[in-house]
Amino acid sequence: MADRPKRAWRLPWEPVALAAVLLAAWEVGARLLAVPEYLLPRPLSILGSMTTQGGRMMPQLALTLGEALAGFAGGVVLGTLVAFGLASSAFLRRELQPLIVFSQSMPTAALAPLLVVWFGLGVAPKALLALVLVFFPVAANLAAGLIQVNPDMLRLVRSYRATRWQTFVKLRLPHAVGYLIAGMKIAAPLALIGAVVGEFVGANRGIGFVILDSAARLATVEMLAGITYVGLTGTALFLAVELVERWLGPWLVTPR
Amino acid sequence: MRGSLAVAGIAIWEAAVRLLAIPDYLLPPPSGVAEELVVRFSLLGRHTGVTLGEVGVGLAAAVAGGFLLAVIMAHLPFLHRGLYPLLAFLQAVPKITVAPLFVIWLGYGLGSKVLMVFLIAFFPIVVNLTTGLLLVDPDLLRLMRSYRASAWQIFRAVRFPNAVPYFLAGMRIAVALAVVGAVVAEFVGADRGLGYLILLANAELRTPLLFACLVWLGAIGVGLFGLVHWMERWLSPWARGLHEPGAVSGF
Numbered sequence: 376m377a378d379r380p381k382r383a384w385r386l387p388w389e390p391v392a393l394a395a396v397l398l399a400a401w402e403v404g405a406r407l408l409a410v411p412e413y414l415l416p417r418p419l420s421i422l423g424s425m426t427t428q429g430g431r432m433m434p435q436l437a438l439t440l441g442e443a444l445a446g447f448a449g450g451v452v453l454g455t456l457v458a459f460g461l462a463s464s465a466f467l468r469r470e471l472q473p474l475i476v477f478s479q480s481m482p483t484a485a486l487a488p489l490l491v492v493w494f495g496l497g498v499a500p501k502a503l504l505a506l507v508l509v510f511f512p513v514a515a516n517l518a519a520g521l522i523q524v525n526p527d528m529l530r531l532v533r534s535y536r537a538t539r540w541q542t543f544v545k546l547r548l549p550h551a552v553g554y555l556i557a558g559m560k561i562a563a564p565l566a567l568i569g570a571v572v573g574e575f576v577g578a579n580r581g582i583g584f585v586i587l588d589s590a591a592r593l594a595t596v597e598m599l600a601g602i603t604y605v606g607l608t609g610t611a612l613f614l615a616v617e618l619v620e621r622w623l624g625p626w627l628v629t630p631r
Numbered sequence: 632m633r634g635s636l637a638v639a640g641i642a643i644w645e646a647a648v649r650l651l652a653i654p655d656y657l658l659p660p661p662s663g664v665a666e667e668l669v670v671r672f673s674l675l676g677r678h679t680g681v682t683l684g685e686v687g688v689g690l691a692a693a694v695a696g697g698f699l700l701a702v703i704m705a706h707l708p709f710l711h712r713g714l715y716p717l718l719a720f721l722q723a724v725p726k727i728t729v730a731p732l733f734v735i736w737l738g739y740g741l742g743s744k745v746l747m748v749f750l751i752a753f754f755p756i757v758v759n760l761t762t763g764l765l766l767v768d769p770d771l772l773r774l775m776r777s778y779r780a781s782a783w784q785i786f787r788a789v790r791f792p793n794a795v796p797y798f799l800a801g802m803r804i805a806v807a808l809a810v811v812g813a814v815v816a817e818f819v820g821a822d823r824g825l826g827y828l829i830l831l832a833n834a835e836l837r838t839p840l841l842f843a844c845l846v847w848l849g850a851i852g853v854g855l856f857g858l859v860h861w862m863e864r865w866l867s868p869w870a871r872g873l874h875e876p877g878a879v880s881g882f
Contacts, residue, residue, distance in 0.1 A: 390720070393713035414736065470636035480856035481849045482810040484727075485826070487818070488833035489841055493657070568725045575730075575818055576830070583728070587819065590731030598731060606724040613723045 416596040424600040432585060436604050439570045439582040442498055443612070446505020447566040451559065453506065454513030461514070462521035462547065463539075475515055483507050484569070487576040496577050505569030509562040513555070520554025521547045556620045563612040571605060659839040667839040668846060674828075679847045681824040685741055685813045686806075686851065689748025693805060696749070697756035704757075705764035705790065706782070715761060722754045727815050734820035744816040744824065751812035752805035756798070763797025764790045796867040799859060806855040810848065 398418045404410075405417045412420060425432075460467045486507060490500035524547055532542050574583025582601050589598035641661050647653070648660040655663060668675065704711040729750065733743035767789055775785045817826025825844050832840035 387712065387716060389709070389713035390716040394717055470634070473634075474637060477849075477853060480807055480852040482807070482814055482852050484811045485814045485829060485845060485848050488829050489838070489845070492833060492836065492838060492841075564723050564725055568727055571725060571728055572815055572818070575815065576833075586728060587731055590735060590819075593735065595732065595735060602728045602732070605728050609723060609725045610720070 413593045413595045416599050420596050421599045421603060424596045425603060428597055428600055432582065432601060432604060435580060435585050436582045436608065438498070438580055439501075439567070439574065439605075440608060442501040442570040442573070442581070443505050443566040445498075445502040446507075446569055447509050447562065447612075449502070449506040450509025450562060450566070451513050454510045454558070455517060455555070457510075457514045458517035458521060458551075461518040463543075468518075468522075475511065475518075478511055479515070483511070484572045487573050490573065491577040496579060501570045501573030501578070501581070504573040505566040508565040508569040512561040512565070513558040516554045516558030516561075517551055520551030524550050552623065556616065556623070560613060560616045560620075563616050564609045567605065567609045567612060656836040656838045659842055663839045664842040664846065667843040671840060671843060675825075675843055675847055678823060678825050678828045678844075679851065681741070682744075682810075682813050682817070682826065682848075683851055685744040685816075685824065686748055686809045686855070688741075689745045689813070690752055690805065690809050692745070692749045693752035693756055693809075694802075697753050697760055697801075700757050701760035701764055701794075702786075704761050711761070711765070715758070718754060718758055722758060726751050726754075727812065730812075730816045730819040733816065739820050739822050741823075744813050744821065747812045747816035748809045752809045755801040755804040755808070757801075759797045759801030759804075760794055763794030766797075767793050796863070799863045799867060802859045802862070803856065806859055807852060810852050810855065814848065 402417050402419055405415055416424075457471070461471060462468075484504065487500070487504050490503050494500040494503065528546055529542070532546055537545070570581070571583035571586075574581040575587055578584040582605055586598050586601040586605075589595070589601060645660045645662060648658055648663075659667070700714075704714060727747075730743070730747050733746045737743040737746060771789050772785065775789055780788070813824070814826040814829070817824040818830060821827040825848055829841055829844045832838070832844060
């Protein structure tokens with residue numbers, strides 16, 4: 376959504392400066408007004424807690440990240456299969472398209488407690504919730520990329536008597552890669568959200584559990600340290616997908 | 632025939648539960664869920680009302696706040712250069728994790744849920760609105776300027792109409808997120824609402840009630856989605872490109 380230039384990638388200084396000013400105002404304001412730390416911790420205390428609690432939180436964060444990545448992988452595979460199905464069969468398209476649009480408006484994260492009933496308090500329900508959240512944007516975007524090919528190119532390929540398979544490999548698939556990446560960009564933070572919400576609902580491990588547990592103890596500084604770690608991880612996942620995009624090359628067709 | 636796959640799916644679900652004698656607490660049959668929807672109608676209706684209210688107030692606040700900030704950003708280039716990338720960046724951060732903090736601040740009542748809905752719905756609205764206000768055909772701006780149009784006139788005649796389809800595309804993302812935000816905030820700490828009822832049903836292994844809650848949640852989501860869709864057709868029938876269901880977004 377951000378319309379930054381693709382090639383000359385540099386960190387613009389304005390947002391960094393503004394973020395620094397806002398954080399400084401938060402720090403100074405909280406000190407001057409003597410806001411109690413359990414209500415609103417200061418940025419420096421959060422940073423301090425991130426370093427002191429880092430050793431305790433890293434294994435929990437790693438667990439959550441593992442759940443998110445497992446769900447991400449599963450969701451991408453399943454979404455790809457369904458998208459291929461949608462692209463190759465008019466019947467499936469007619470039957471499944473409304474369901475996919477419907478599921479976009481469904482608050483899927485609410486499935487978390489049900490998954491806990493089915494799969495217990497372990498790792499599985501978190502990874503599955505991540506999978507469900509990842510599945511829909513991947514399937515919908517990839518299907519759009521496979522289907523919405525330039526009709527002129529389709530006619531051209533047909534005039535050469537290309538088989539269905541050739542049309543798929545030479546035309547549809549290359550066109551769809553950019554759409555797939557766009558879907559994965561949306562899905563990467565969702566995978567993490569799925570894992571964390573799953574832990575909110577029922578867990579005794581993971582960073583979501585740490586956050587909720589700190590909240591229950593009014594250890595707000597620790598809680599915000601955990602939240603910041605989740606935020607950084609989400610950003611890292613997003614950037615990782617963006618790196619893949621850059622690596623695949625500038626010829627990608629990106630959906631508007 | 633359209634919908635045959637969905638009907639077949641429900642029939643298979645019903646038959647499988649009955650034939651395999653799956654207990655209700657694991658997977659209730661569709662008929663059991665339907666029965667629960669009827670029998671517990673007033674209970675479900677009460678909690679649905681609570682969640683819908685949280686979503687409505689939070690969304691209204693997000694639209695008002697997002698509109699204000701977008702207009703300010705569209706007119707102050709410096710603020711736009713500094714703030715817009717931050718907002719776009721924050722869109723990718725899982726904001727739902729802040730829910731426990733809001734419970735500490737505002738307690739178990741409606742306030743913490745409304746704040747969560749506001750926070751989660753605010754970003755897509757403000758980012759899309761700002762884009763729509765700024766991504767204007769430069770020829771139109773030159774034309775307006777050549778007529779010595781005031782900033783207000785340019786805003787009213789060019790920028791605002793241009794932003795409407797962008798705003799509605801942002802709304803489509805925001806309504807889906809808003810329901811999730813309300814429910815997860817209720818998961819984290821509440822004494823009312825569908826999220827609370829889901830956790831209660833879960834703890835008592837009353838899975839039919841849990842499914843009934845999910846049906847109501849789906850109804851809220853689809854209803855809001857339909858409302859935005861209708862607004863798109865009504866307010867910006869010319870902007871077809873932004874309506875394509877291909878572009879999906881997340882929280």
